[in-house]
Amino acid sequence: TEPLHDDIVLNVQKCFPWESHKIMGRIINDHLKDPTERQKREVKKPCNDVMRVLLCKGVDGDVLQRYEDDFKEQIKFNHASLIGVIDPTGLIPSGKVFIPGMGNKTPSRVFVTRNPCTEGKDGIVAEVASSRDFPDDVVEFFDSLGFGALVFPLGDELPTKINNGDLDGDPYFCMWDEEVLRGINLDSDDDRCEGKVLTDDDVVGYELIYKIDGIDRAVKVVHKLKEDPDTYLVETDDKKGPQTHRELTRDQIFAGRHVLTEVVGHRYKGKGKSKDFEFGCKWSSGGETWESSKSIRKLYPVSPEPLSEYAQSKGLLSDGLLPTNFCKWVKKGLGEGDMTKITDHKTVHGNIEVLCHYSNGNEEWVPMDEAKEDCKIFLGAYAKDKNLFGQPGWEKMQGYWLSEVHDVMCKQMRSNEINSFVSTLYKKWTQAFDINDVGRYHWETTTWGSAYKQSLELDKHGGLIRLPLLMYRKLTPKQQKYADTVSS
Numbered sequence: 001t002e003p004l005h006d007d008i009v010l011n012v013q014k015c016f017p018w019e020s021h022k023i024m025g026r027i028i029n030d031h032l033k034d035p036t037e038r039q040k041r042e043v044k045k046p047c048n049d050v051m052r053v054l055l056c057k058g059v060d061g062d063v064l065q066r067y068e069d070d071f072k073e074q075i076k077f078n079h080a081s082l083i084g085v086i087d088p089t090g091l092i093p094s095g096k097v098f099i100p101g102m103g104n105k106t107p108s109r110v111f112v113t114r115n116p117c118t119e120g121k122d123g124i125v126a127e128v129a130s131s132r133d134f135p136d137d138v139v140e141f142f143d144s145l146g147f148g149a150l151v152f153p154l155g156d157e158l159p160t161k162i163n164n165g166d167l168d169g170d171p172y173f174c175m176w177d178e179e180v181l182r183g184i185n186l187d188s189d190d191d192r193c194e195g196k197v198l199t200d201d202d203v204v205g206y207e208l209i210y211k212i213d214g215i216d217r218a219v220k221v222v223h224k225l226k227e228d229p230d231t232y233l234v235e236t237d238d239k240k241g242p243q244t245h246r247e248l249t250r251d252q253i254f255a256g257r258h259v260l261t262e263v264v265g266h267r268y269k270g271k272g273k274s275k276d277f278e279f280g281c282k283w284s285s286g287g288e289t290w291e292s293s294k295s296i297r298k299l300y301p302v303s304p305e306p307l308s309e310y311a312q313s314k315g316l317l318s319d320g321l322l323p324t325n326f327c328k329w330v331k332k333g334l335g336e337g338d339m340t341k342i343t344d345h346k347t348v349h350g351n352i353e354v355l356c357h358y359s360n361g362n363e364e365w366v367p368m369d370e371a372k373e374d375c376k377i378f379l380g381a382y383a384k385d386k387n388l389f390g391q392p393g394w395e396k397m398q399g400y401w402l403s404e405v406h407d408v409m410c411k412q413m414r415s416n417e418i419n420s421f422v423s424t425l426y427k428k429w430t431q432a433f434d435i436n437d438v439g440r441y442h443w444e445t446t447t448w449g450s451a452y453k454q455s456l457e458l459d460k461h462g463g464l465i466r467l468p469l470l471m472y473r474k475l476t477p478k479q480q481k482y483a484d485t486v487s488s
Contacts, residue, residue: 016083020044021148027077028147029103037074045071046079049117050173052433056120056440057111058185067177078177082150084114084159084167089138092153098129099174101147106130107176111184112150114163114172116456118429118449119440122163125184128176150174203232203250204469205485207300208259210234212244218300219246221253223470233470237302259284260300263310277322279307293326303330317364324370338481339375342382352393354382368393418459421479425452425465428474447471451483458482 017025023039026032051064070076082099092098099106106128113123131139142151150172152158159165162172175181206221218238225231230250236243253259265280269292276292283289296307311330316322322330344355345368352368356378371379383389383397429448433440451465458465464484467475472485 017146017148021080021082021146024077024080025101025147028105029101030105031103040074040077043077044081046173046175047115048430049115050113050123050175052430052440053113053117053120053123054111054175054180054184057123057183059180059183063179063183067180076177078180079173079175080147081171082148082174084165084170084172085149085151086167087151087154089134089141090154091134091138092129092151093133094153094156095158096127096129096153097158098131098142098151099147100142100145100149100151107178109176109181111175111181112162112172114165114170116453117163117173118453119446124162125181125186126158201230203230203253205305206253206259207237207302207304208234208253210246210248212236212246213241215240217241217244220473221248222473223468235470235473254284260296260304260306263306264288266310266314266316277326279310293323297326297329302332303334308334339371339378342371342378345382345386345388347393354379415459417478418455418482421458421475421482422452422455424475424479425455428452428471444471455482 020043023035023043026035027040027043045068051068054064055061067076067078071079087098097110097112099110108130109125109127111123111125117123131142134142152167159167165172201224204221204224208219208221209216210219211217212219217236217240219234220237221232222235223233225233225247231247232250232253234246234248234253236245260281261284262282263279264282267278267280267290269276269278269290276294278290278292279296281289281291281296296303308330311317311322312334317327317331339356339358341357342354343357343363346353346365353365354368354371355363356366356371357363368379380397383394388394389397425448429445429452432442432445432448439445447467448471451467451471454465457463465482466484466486469485472480472483475483
């Protein structure tokens with residue numbers, strides 16, 4: 001045949017129907033030859049995520065287990081993964097769907113969802129149109145498609161009601177087993193959530209010293225539990241003992257505790273090796289003191305926000321005034337991003353400094369030795385771009401140069417990290433769902449599930465997954481790069 005247009009190339013990646021659709025069509029339609037036993041065993045059972053959604057919809061676990069047992073024994077084949085398509089005839093009534101290729105076994109209704117699905121509102125029960133409602137030529141057309149399509153009415157919003165679905169080729173899971181359908185509570189609240197969800201307020205994230213079992217421990221307020229009186233969950237944030245949780249009221253948190261509220265000045269103290277940097281500190285108890293960098297680090301495992309913001313505003317993080325390790329500690333409190341590139345260099349008192357750019361938008365002059373610790377690849381790439389190999393101070397840079405694979409490595413590293421992050425969120429959702437003291441309707445379960453679904457778009461669209469601080473702290477530092485706290 002002649003091409004439709006000289007500038008158009010059509011790349012067919014998948015052919016419809018799939019082999020699994022053909023097998024299911026032969027199982028369902030009495031007019032077709034039965035598949036072999038081996039072919040029947042190729043049909044996949046419903047995935048665990050779909051079963052969890054059906055549990056959220058009110059279906060009894062025994063009913064679902066019975067269906068799985070019947071499927072395993074090849075007694076029931078009342079489910080399939082179908083490709084969502086639009087009705088080209090315009091005859092399917094609004095709010096209904098149609099499944100071609102089922103013949104006289106076409107059900108009157110069907111449960112429909114699509115992956116990723118994690119909660120009850122991700123699936124619906126839809127009515128199925130009957131072929132008796134169509135003219136003979138339309139019936140003949142649908143029959144020609146064979147089994148494997150879920151046809152949606154033209155111009156209807158029904159796909160968007162199924163876990164924000166569309167019709168760009170995604171599969172929809174369908175189940176028409178009548179015993180399972182009878183178990184679905186159509187009047188259930190799909191937004192049901194157990195445990196009152198309180199928004200993290202200005203107290204959440206606060207750090208303080210609190211005496212636990214006679215020992216002063218660094219603790220952090222991680223979650224608001226209830227109101228009247230405001231009560232919070234605090235979590236130990238040091239290595240002085242096992243991680244411990246306590247419930248404290250707002251009054252207990254602020255009653256004379258050592259909470260840094262503002263930094264009002266800085267100065268040098270001492271001489272020679274005993275020289276140290278001091279900060280003027282205001283405390284929630286009302287007092288003001290001068291505290292050395294060493295004493296502040298003993299109080300807090302992570303730099304408190306007032307100190308980090310003060311050091312940044314006064315330019316103390318980029319001119320070498322602060323001790324190197326203390327400076328890194330303060331930057332960590334600011335949430336310093338990952339290095340993304342190096343764009344310039346200079347020599348200061350015989351030492352080379354490079355201009356580093358970070359993923360959070362910041363840029364900073366950093367001593368070369370410190371930049372080596374952060375990322376040698378960017379130093380090598382910069383030296384290659386500026387022809388610095390062999391020049392004084394840059395002799396070893398050629399060993400760092402990996403420009404041929406640099407972009408690929410960075411993209412692959414990010415992709416691997418995101419895949420690990422997605423897997424972690426999925427595991428935390430399933431664990432919370434299956435644990436009795438949390439459960440399928442608990443706010444933490446639904447939050448993990450929602451975060452998992454959002455994370456699947458990170459590699460393509462970027463962004464951050466927002467979580468309550470209590471849940472954010474359960475991620476590793478690498479995973480926290482792709483998340484943020486709700487109160488931030």
